[in-house]
Amino acid sequence: MIAVVGAGAAGLVAAIEAARAGARVVLFERMVDGGRKILISGGGRCNVLPTALEPRRFVTASSPHLLRRLLTSWPLEGQRAFFESDLRIPLALEPETGKLFPVSNRAREVRDGLVAAAKGSGVEFRTRSSVVDLAPADPGWRLRFADGSEVDAARVVLATGGESVPQTGSDGTGLAIVRRLGVPTHPTYPALTPLLEEPASHADLAGISLIVTISARIAAAPTPGTGGQLQRQVTGGFLFTHRGFSGPAVLDVSDLAARAGRGLGPRPNLLVRWAPERDGNEWNQALQRQSRRRVATLVREALPDRLADRLLTQAGIDLDTDLAQLPRPARLRLVESLVRYRLPWTGDEGFRKAEVTGGGVALDAVDPATLECRSRPGLHLCGEILDAFGPIGGHNFAWAWATGRLAGRGAAAPGA
Numbered sequence: 262m263i264a265v266v267g268a269g270a271a272g273l274v275a276a277i278e279a280a281r282a283g284a285r286v287v288l289f290e291r292m293v294d295g296g297r298k299i300l301i302s303g304g305g306r307c308n309v310l311p312t313a314l315e316p317r318r319f320v321t322a323s324s325p326h327l328l329r330r331l332l333t334s335w336p337l338e339g340q341r342a343f344f345e346s347d348l349r350i351p352l353a354l355e356p357e358t359g360k361l362f363p364v365s366n367r368a369r370e371v372r373d374g375l376v377a378a379a380k381g382s383g384v385e386f387r388t389r390s391s392v393v394d395l396a397p398a399d400p401g402w403r404l405r406f407a408d409g410s411e412v413d414a415a416r417v418v419l420a421t422g423g424e425s426v427p428q429t430g431s432d433g434t435g436l437a438i439v440r441r442l443g444v445p446t447h448p449t450y451p452a453l454t455p456l457l458e459e460p461a462s463h464a465d466l467a468g469i470s471l472i473v474t475i476s477a478r479i480a481a482a483p484t485p486g487t488g489g490q491l492q493r494q495v496t497g498g499f500l501f502t503h504r505g506f507s508g509p510a511v512l513d514v515s516d517l518a519a520r521a522g523r524g525l526g527p528r529p530n531l532l533v534r535w536a537p538e539r540d541g542n543e544w545n546q547a548l549q550r551q552s553r554r555r556v557a558t559l560v561r562e563a564l565p566d567r568l569a570d571r572l573l574t575q576a577g578i579d580l581d582t583d584l585a586q587l588p589r590p591a592r593l594r595l596v597e598s599l600v601r602y603r604l605p606w607t608g609d610e611g612f613r614k615a616e617v618t619g620g621g622v623a624l625d626a627v628d629p630a631t632l633e634c635r636s637r638p639g640l641h642l643c644g645e646i647l648d649a650f651g652p653i654g655g656h657n658f659a660w661a662w663a664t665g666r667l668a669g670r671g672a673a674a675p676g677a
């Protein structure tokens with residue numbers, strides 16, 4: 262018997278693949294049902310996949326080459342066909358974001374479709390079964406449960422996820438188990454999580470959203486005039502919240518802040534260009550016109566009014582000032598805050614709100630063909646427990662589906 266632990270995105274696919282390969286599969290899940298994260302994903306719509314796999318945008322402390330190999334092991338067309346043809350869940354492209362959602366816009370359809378496919382393939386579900394430990398048995402593995410019971414399995418696929426949003430069931434137990442077994446891991450940290458500002462000096466702007474470019478620069482080694490060496494640059498949605506900053510662009514750099522906050526990396530300067538299409542030269546030219554137009558009117562053309570007014574006030578410019586009256590130092594201060602606004606983040610929302618977990622099991626600790634642990638034969642690992650995460654946009658499910666398939670097939674392979 263193959264025991265799959267965790268009925269999340271990766272575990273469900275692993276169970277389906279192992280059962281379809283002919284194995285007897287029992288899926289153990291600690292919650293009353295599985296796939297809670299699928300249900301809350303994409304704002305309840307489930308962004309099942311991106312339109313392109315982009316291994317370069319993934320983050321890992323392990324080998325990027327290995328990451329690419331695992332992610333692309335199931336080409337996107339195959340992943341899409343699995344949902345559309347096999348599970349009969351048609352997907353639709355959201356053109357403005359490049360994300361694929363179920364046509365129904367219901368995450369439940371995805372979760373229920375996966376569960377039905379697993380049951381239809383012969384997978385036996387045992388919910389409310391919380392695995393607290395794994396021990397090598399001869400042969401195979403012995404699973405210990407929270408109620409004290411034990412079950413033996415020839416092979417185990419551990420798909421227990423990471424530490425993010427623990428109320429969905431993934432609280433890091435799986436990671437603690439593999440660490441006890443001596444499997445090499447990288448330190449974990451929240452990723453794709455909103456940032457905090459304390460005190461919340463931008464709370465009056467809460468609710469304003471716009472498209473921005475954020476440059477994350479390493480503050481430790483500043484290059485004069487730039488704010489430091491460029492670590493990452495993203496363009497996307499930005500949202501002011503009552504507690505700080507969110508939106509896809511903020512989430513996509515939040516891991517750098519989260520790592521810094523936990524002593525795992527340098528503190529990044531997050532520099533915001535509020536109107537991505539305009540650089541400093543263009544702003545300077547526009548603001549130098551000898552016109553009786555108001556500075557505020559010009560800036561409000563490119564930015565939401567309240568944000569525009571805030572930037573002017575911060576630059577010491579009266580909202581009634583004409584372009585012709587704008588002193589050079591004030592203009593330079595304004596341009597700087599329009600194209601390189603230093604986001605005053607002080608922390609992050611942590612695992613409570615993180616969409617994924619950074620760090621986890623080192624990718625070179627598993628055989629890339631089967632995801633079997635090199636030091637622990639018969640133990641396969643997949644999904645978020647592994648040391649990789651991608652940006653917003655369906656990339657993290659792509660990782661879960663692809664690695665779940667590898668682990669399920671690997672565990673069921675003849676001779677495995």
Ligand SMILES: Cc1cc2nc3c(=O)[nH]c(=O)nc-3n(C[C@H](O)[C@H](O)[C@H](O)COP(=O)(O)OP(=O)(O)OC[C@H]3O[C@@H](n4cnc5c(N)ncnc54)[C@H](O)[C@@H]3O)c2cc1C
Binds near residue numbers: 292304390392433645
């Ligand atoms: C709010 C939110 C929105 C998201 N939206 C998207 C999106 O739209 N698109 C996208 O690509 N990604 C999205 N993600 C990320 C995505 O949900 C995860 O990357 C993905 O679910 C990880 O899959 P997994 O199977 O590895 O882990 P999980 O989905 O976390 O599944 C792990 C499962 O294991 C179970 N489990 C844990 N420990 C035990 C144990 N000891 N014993 C038994 N069972 C156990 C858990 O209960 C859970 O069911 C989102 C995440 C969040 C939090």
